[in-house]
Each structure stands twice: as structure tokens, then as C-alpha cells.
Amino acid sequence: MRNIKLTVSYEGTDFHGFQVQPGLRTVQGELELALQKLTGEPVQVIGSGRTDAGVHAWGQIVNFHTASRIPTEKWAIALNVNLPQDLVVRAAEEVPESFHARFDAVGKIYRYQIDRGMFPDVFARRYAWHVPYLLDIEKMRKAAEYLVGELDFTSFCNAGTPLEDKVREIQQVTLVERGNLLSITVQGSGFLWNMVRIIAGTLTDVGKGRIDPERIPEMLQALDRTKAGVTAPAHGLTLIEVLYPRT
Amino acid sequence: MRNIKLTVSYEGTDFHGFQVQPGLRTVQGELELALQKLTGEPVQVIGSGRTDAGVHAWGQIVNFHTASRIPTEKWAIALNVNLPQDLVVRAAEEVPESFHARFDAVGKIYRYQIDRGMFPDVFARRYAWHVPYLLDIEKMRKAAEYLVGELDFTSFCNAGTPLEDKVREIQQVTLVERGNLLSITVQGSGFLWNMVRIIAGTLTDVGKGRIDPERIPEMLQALDRTKAGVTAPAHGLTLIEVLYPRT
16 A cells, blocks of 8 residues: 655635544545545545644645555645645655654644734635734743743643643744734644644733733643633634654 | 715625625625615715726725714724625725715726645635746746836727726836745726736736737737737735825
8 A cells, every 4th residue: 555645735714623524524524535536445534633623724744545556746636626625735745654644743833823903804814813902022922932842731722631641842932923914833742722722812812911921830830721811713723834753 | 974985905705896786795785785774874885996806905995975973983893893704994084075086096006916836825715816837027027017107008908998098007017926926016097997917917928938028018009908918817806005196
């Protein structure tokens, strides 16, 4: 069997998330449907991780095993013909049999976008959270620094997250302004359920002056979801890149 | 009667253009509906010009006359509550009785966006024309220079344009690259039907090497629509700004 790795982008608006759910339109479901049509085989797609309903991806990574002999350079073209407009395969490559999109991932980069305009930007409304406030970016940057490192993010994940080790390493949090849009880019070794959305929500509370940046360490130490800020809505979040060891 | 000027943005995807058409969803129609709801009066909206079905606007200008006493700073907020998500009033101001959004406009700035990626960018697909070619930007810039000036644009407007003076002045054509996106920004005194889309289509033909930049002058001189390049699709076009004399 060949093992094919795909780089996939999707607009999450009209998907019920990544993972297959019976009767619902999902990214995995649409990919598997297109692959089955193309190869004639039942194909199981392995994603680097789930994304929730409404969350977007620029560089989601998936892999699948197939007996098909379609040349590597033809996969993206052939799949895109069979995929809906809000789901695009950007690249395909053949990888070693052992490659696993989830188990081999060593990091991810997410971007959370905020639209600070007084009224929503019609062109950004599907991809940015509308927060019509004057945000103090320097305070947000200060707060973000406390989130960098190998830390227990229990306070920064959905309270319904299964019992597991909640230590993750965040390598970088970057805030970039472009016009009314503010991008919060977070790079980490791995992320818990809703983690980036809670980070974005908490930083926004800091920007509004509702939370002092110096309070982030005690939020982390509390190991209690109720101590951190709000969960920012799904539609501002985009999975930008999945990182694998250089081979 | 008061005269109110609005700055309006809209995503053209789901509109049958700007101008009211019975039974169809249009920008003018939605604005008049929201104004009627808000003021209780039948209100007629005057736009700076029509935009075709699928064309977007960031800074369309409209005005209307009303007896309503709603304070100037409340119009945008009150209207946005009554407007659909793809149509946003960005600003409102009270202007002299004589101001007319169309007759007083002295220029417009349009932007045409092209997505040069091998596969369509899911986030740009509603706002950019997908042209998966390596375009020669320098040749496109050279061709664009020939379009600057006070010229007869008969060859660069829809053949169905009513008989009228087709001399317009283009002050500037600017090409800016950002990743796979290429923006062609055109500033002019006024525009004929499909003029920016034919300019964008022709420049794209130049970029592909199908048309030599030096052939633009003869295209203009021919005064014949069939001599210029293709009409680029509506969804890549956005009306950015309408210019009025400083008052």
C-alpha cells in the first residue's frame, strides 16, 4: 500500500468540524467521499487532529493508505475536481509507510483573527471575531509572554477535556496588526481542546482592560478553567501549519 | 428634509447588483427596506453608481433625503441592526441638501484581485479571480501605463454600453503582490460598464504572454471592444472608494 500525505485547506463555516459524523457534512467525510470516488476503494483519512465546527484550516495535514497508482503529482488536481469549493487540496506527496499525520506531528501553528473595526468588515466576517474595542496591544503582548513555555494549561482548555496530562509547550505567541485586523499566532508542541480560543479570549479581555497581564501566572497555577477568560468564537480560528520532524 | 450620506460596504456574492430590481435581492433594495423600517418613510437611495451582480464594495457612497430626526451618529448603528450580514454601513454624515452621490462624484478607486496560486485559496475565492499562471508582472505594469491618461475607452467597455462619450481619465493603475494575491488598483475620473473588468482581463492576458504590452495603444485606437482582452469575472472586483471634491 502507498501512503499519501495531503496538505488541505478549508473554510470551516459550513462544516460540522473535521471528524466524520453520520449524517453531517465534515471535512474528513468529504475527503473520504472524494477519495472513494477517485480510487474506487474505501479510504480512511487520518488527520493531524480534529478541528471544531466553524474552525478553518490553511495547512491541515492528513494521510491515507491506498493501492491506487495515481501519480503523486496528480492527486491534488484529481481530488479538487471532486471536492466542494470550500475544501481544497493544496499539495500531495508520497510518504513512508510509517508516516502518521497525528502521531508524527511535533507542533502546530494556529492563528486567531480579531476585527477591531467599529462595524464588522464584510470581507473578514467569516474569518475574524468582531471585537469593536480599542484593545491595548502592548498589554496583550505582555500577557502572552506568560503563556510561553512548558506549562500546565488546565485553566486554558475546555472543562470537558478528558483527564490527561495537560502540560503543553507554547514556543511563541505573536500579535500582528494590519488595519483593523489583529492576528494572534500561536505556535506550540500540541494543543488542548479550545486552548487557542481560550488564549485568544483571555488576551482580548486583557486588551479591554478587564484582566491585568500580571494575573496570567495565577490563572495558570489555579488549574481551573473558570479562572481564565472567555472562549473566543470558533470562526476566528485557523489552523495554519502542522509541524513534523525534518526528514 | 435632511440629506444623509452613507459609506457602505457589501459582499456582492449574494446580491443581484446594486440597483433595485423587482423580486431580486439588491443592495439598494436592502438599504431602502432597512431605511423604511427605521424611519417609517418610503426612502429612495441614490448610489454613486451601480455595481454589477457579484461585484463587492468597501466604500460605496449613497445618500438619501429624510425628515427623520435620528442623530447623525446613530444612523450607522441603527441601520446595521436592520441590515443583513453581507451589507454594512461603515459611516454616516449629514451633508448639504444639494449633495448627490452620483452627480458630485469626481472619481473612483476600484481594486481587482487575482489569485495566482496553483489551487484556489479557499479564503479568497469569493473576492479574487483564480488564475493559476505565472504572470509577468513587469509586462502587466508596462501595459497598464498605456491606460493612464484621458483616453477613449470604447475598446475597454461592454459592447452593449449606450452611445455616449467614452472618454475617461485614468489617473493611476497600481499592481501590488502579496503572496499569491495580485491586486490591480485603478483610479479614474469615472468608469464605463465593465471597464475595470476588461482592463483586468486584458492585463492578465498580457501577464500570460498572450498580448504584448506595446499593443495596448492600438487596442485603444481601434475603438472596438473585440480588440481588447477578456472581461475578468465580477467576483474579483471591489469598489474601494468614491472621490468627491474637498469641501
